[in-house]
Amino acid sequence: MKLSAIKKILSNLEKVSFRLENGANVPDHFHVTEVGMVTKNFIDCGGTVRSEKTINFQLWNANDFDHRLKPIKLLDIIKLSEEKLGLEDLEIEVEYQSGTIGKYDLGFINNVFVLINKQTDCLAKDNCGIPTEKTPQKTSCTPGGGCC
Template structure:
């Protein structure tokens, strides 16, 4: 999901409670805060020596231990207000992927993609998920696309990396 899509969905559903499902059936606690918004630039070289460049928006969610028993979720309106305030200070790129950074005691820190969203009653639910790492230089490494997920040939001794 692009940053502009996220902002539009929040605006269209401003009266809804904002929930994040970080893995199927598991939700970020109602005591979460938006603690950081990052404009990230990635300037990289893959294992086949190919340069790559892209930007992302990363929004960090944090569960406050002081508010652990809280039952009311942040509204989409409040989240949009926070993001608009950030945008006035550090403008967000609208045409880039948005991710949510999150962890808790039983879930490691991850940057999660927005796979989908749904409106259910009074709730706006963003369904988050991980994307597997991948070798971007499969052709250089001699890894067929169809078996790339099961092959671990892109290793330092393979001549690829």
Template sequence: MKTQELFNILEQNQGKSLCFEYAPNLMVGTNYHITEVKHIAVESVDCGANADSWNETIIQLWESPSEIEKTNYMSVYKALGILKKVGKMKSYRLDAEVKFEYSNETFHTAQLFVNDYEIQGTNLIFKLAVEKTDCKAKETCGIPEDKLTMEPTNACCSPSSGCC
């Protein structure tokens, strides 16, 4: 999901509570806060020596241990106010992919993609998911598509394969 799409959804649902499902049927606690918004410019080189660049908006969610008994989720209206304040200080790249950074005692810190969202009664729920890593230079590295479903081996790229 792009940052602009996130803002559009939030604008259209300001009267709702903002919820996040970080894994199937597992919700970020009602005691979460938006603790940081990162505007990231990524410049990369893949294993096939291809340069790439893109932008990301990363919104960090943190569960406050002192508010563990809290029963209501943050309102979309409040979250939108926080995000707009950030935008006045540091402009958003509205075409940037948006991710949510989150962890808890049983879930490792991860930057989660927004797979979907849904409205359930008075709740706006963003469904988050971990994106698996991938080789962007499969053709250069000589990795046939049928190899992608096989179990990994201890083999490594040969010096003449085109991989790093």
């Protein structure tokens, strides 16, 4: 989900709720402790230099059980981040601690933001000798054609 999409969604919500992809809810008293833009410069295993930018939201649970983040407050935090940091309309990545700090993509289903599990991947499969999945091709085999 891009930053523009979450802003549009928040402008029509009465309550901000998050849950994990496995159905576990992020407690209602969560805080958004960071909004920022993260730039990752790296080299993949095939030697290609790459750069990625994402918008980062960090969710945190405190002992502040009476806390409830309102949609307008999150919109204000995003607006301030856009002004001060020059945020671009990029994909959002959410940091949330369950067993350890996890990074999630963001979805939205039934008025709830869903933290979608991210997966690692090799970006240089052709250089690493990792076979790509091939779609089986149909062949026509006729008797005596030598293919059967």
